[in-house]
Amino acid sequence: MSESTSSGTTAPGGMLPVSRAALRDWMVTYISKLLDMPPGGFPTAASFAEYGLDSVEAVVMAGAMEEEFGVVVDPMQFFENHSVDAFAQAYGQPDDARAAPGAA
Amino acid sequence: MRAPPSLSVVVVSYEMKRELPRTLLSLSPAYQRGPAAGGCEVIVVDNGSSVPPDLSALGAAGATPRLLRATRPGPSPVGAINEGIAAARGELIGVWIDGARLASPGLLQAAAEAAALHPRAVVATPNYHLGPDLQYLSGERGYDRAAEDALLDSIAWPQDGYRLFEVATAELRNGPEAPMLESNALFMHRALWAELGGYDEAFQEPGGGVVNPDTLVRACALPGAQLIRILGEGTFHQIHGGLSTSTLRGAMAVLQEGSRAYLQRRGLPLAPVRMKGWLYDARRSTVTA
Numbered sequence: 049m050s051e052s053t054s055s056g057t058t059a060p061g062g063m064l065p066v067s068r069a070a071l072r073d074w075m076v077t078y079i080s081k082l083l084d085m086p087p088g089g090f091p092t093a094a095s096f097a098e099y100g101l102d103s104v105e106a107v108v109m110a111g112a113m114e115e116e117f118g119v120v121v122d123p124m125q126f127f128e129n130h131s132v133d134a135f136a137q138a139y140g141q142p143d144d145a146r147a148a149p150g151a152a
Numbered sequence: 153m154r155a156p157p158s159l160s161v162v163v164v165s166y167e168m169k170r171e172l173p174r175t176l177l178s179l180s181p182a183y184q185r186g187p188a189a190g191g192c193e194v195i196v197v198d199n200g201s202s203v204p205p206d207l208s209a210l211g212a213a214g215a216t217p218r219l220l221r222a223t224r225p226g227p228s229p230v231g232a233i234n235e236g237i238a239a240a241r242g243e244l245i246g247v248w249i250d251g252a253r254l255a256s257p258g259l260l261q262a263a264a265e266a267a268a269l270h271p272r273a274v275v276a277t278p279n280y281h282l283g284p285d286l287q288y289l290s291g292e293r294g295y296d297r298a299a300e301d302a303l304l305d306s307i308a309w310p311q312d313g314y315r316l317f318e319v320a321t322a323e324l325r326n327g328p329e330a331p332m333l334e335s336n337a338l339f340m341h342r343a344l345w346a347e348l349g350g351y352d353e354a355f356q357e358p359g360g361g362v363v364n365p366d367t368l369v370r371a372c373a374l375p376g377a378q379l380i381r382i383l384g385e386g387t388f389h390q391i392h393g394g395l396s397t398s399t400l401r402g403a404m405a406v407l408q409e410g411s412r413a414y415l416q417r418r419g420l421p422l423a424p425v426r427m428k429g430w431l432y433d434a435r436r437s438t439v440t441a
Contacts, residue, residue, distance in 0.1 A: 121408075
């Protein structure tokens with residue numbers, strides 16, 4: 049298999065074309081389903097490992113994220129920002145970016 | 153306990169001149185303990201190697217594997233696996249998706265005993281990698297075929313196959329009850345394999361992508377299926393340049409691409425099997441429900 053991971057494009061800095069809030073919500077929904085718990089059933093500031101999401105599942109989540117958002121997601125991004133909050137903060141678009149594009 | 157069922161093991165190989173003879177030796181009556189091995193047929197399905205495997209040297213170990221050539225060889229092993237399952241005569245069938253994996257000495261007996269515990273048993277054996285770490289990590293630090301040969305020599309393999317545990321690394325880093333993505337020696341009664349429809353031939357990616365996890369997930373989801381995890385036995389991966397075991401980047405790429413393909417096919421994310429199931433301690437013959 050080639051080392052290419054996606055037919056999508058690589059966004060600058062690994063940024064995803066989605067707001068931080070929406071990215072956070074997507075991750076919470078995804079992980080909740082995976083772990084069979086209600087949304088909000090795990091602390092989003094805690095590291096993935098603390099609630100049982102291992103590195104294999106993080107890589108799988110990267111694939112699902114590519115499908116959802118249409119861009120390349122490097123799984124290493126999860127290891128560098130290993131909580132939902134940290135990942136959304138690092139790779140989501142600022143929440144007010146679209147609401148106030150001209151704001152300085 | 154009921155008498156063990158007769159057993160077939162389907163082993164898929166592709167360009168494994170170094171690894172396959174060892175794997176087949178580890179499945180032979182001379183190496184395996186317990187009566188199950190004596191009633192076991194081993195079917196090697198070669199998936200298009202440039203030179204067919206030479207199995208002639210295995211007779212000394214009492215191994216007489218059947219060799220089939222896949223009729224539709226390709227990058228994915230799925231067709232070869234299903235041909236092997238179709239050819240299998242045993243009531244219990246184990247699938248060895250990767251012919252580079254050695255068995256521990258009691259694996260066949262353990263699988264037979266575990267399968268006898270439930271009519272719809274899905275018997276999953278744990279995966280190990282030979283060497284000081286998972287091979288996609290150790291491979292980047294110089295672990296190679298020569299190092300592995302020396303490692304096996306250091307434990308005088310195959311004299312005591314249980315010493316494999318001394319020189320191997322478990323894939324389930326959080327213990328035997330941890331979420332299980334796949335099992336590289338998966339056993340089910342032939343009726344359950346038929347009900348499952350074997351491996352899904354939609355998985356035509358090189359190496360089959362995540363067809364092995366998919367198979368475990370689907371098997372465990374069959375009505376009334378009972379997952380039984382084997383403790384104290386396992387399979388041990390020999391390094392051979394496989395897609396998902398050679399480098400960290402390669403392993404992640406296979407899994408990530410497989411995750412995307414799985415999502416497209418199944419409409420839901422790939423998830424390891426989290427159910428604990430029953431734990432069958434093969435060395436003590438005890439079951440923990």
